[in-house]
Amino acid sequence: MDKSYLELVQVQKKNKIEGLYPTTKLWILLFFVIWIFILSTIKFTSIQLPLLNLVWIPVLLFMFYISGDFVKCIKACRVILTIAAIIFLAQAFIIPGDREVFRLAFLKVSDSGLKKGFELSTMVLSIAGAFVWVFQTTDNKEIGQALEESGVNYTVSYIFVSTLNMINVLSKNSQTIMNAQRARGVETQGNMIVRAKAFVPSFIPLVLSAITGAEERVLTLESRGFAVKCQKTRVLKLQKSGLEKPAMIVCVIITVLLIAGRVVLWM
Secondary structure: OOOOOOHOOOOOOOOOOOOOOOOOHHHHHHHHHHHHHOOOOOOOOOOOHHHHHHHHHHHHHHHHHHOHHHHHHHHHHHHHHHHHHHHHHHHHOOOOOHHHHHHOOOOOEEEEHHHHHHHHHHHHHHHHHHHHHHHHOOOHHHHHHHHHHHOOOOHHHHHHHHHHHHHHHHHHHHHHHHHHHHOOOOOOOOHHHHHHHHHHHHHHHHHHHHHHHHHHHHHHHHHHOOOOOOOOOOOOOOOOOHHHHHHHHHHHHHHHHHHHHHHHHHH
């Protein structure tokens, strides 16, 4: 039996962790950030490294696995790993300190640089990894629908969702334009100079297509009565997985334990 349109647009998720309500995932993200900042205040070794920041990396990998999106999340984290490595190297080699820890030719790593680089890179890796988990396990339209159901104005919700969608749209359009330029004989692959020369003839069509697309979206929204002040029809119906309450209880318990443990260490 063929499904109706209303049935086809619904988001069906068999995994209950992946199917958590979007606002619950955002609360978990907030708690996760709080945990990272709490544990980053606990330092070890003679140069005071926040080694407990590394605890969240296997935790994130476990969250990726139980959500059923391990491969997709790992692929999304590759850019984050590169950024974290750049932050670590930049901080380690640039920031001066009283004690030299490592030297490579004329480059010197001081205790202050190593401490700052390790702290920033691990925090970026952990927090960005949590964001990856939220947005890789949640469709943009789910987030928009959840925001509307929580009382956020539908205009704000649409702007937020369209901004998220714009990243994917521009990425696809950019790839299409690059393929078209390559078919016309424009060299788009090679060293940095070659890529820089191909940037302008690829960037201008991308901007123009984005402007044209924005005008088309405005006309589409107006034809559908987006600006009319009335009760909006919601085609997408979000369903809770049933683990929202246990997840929030676990998050609150972990937060209380971490705060209590940190207070005891301060005392």
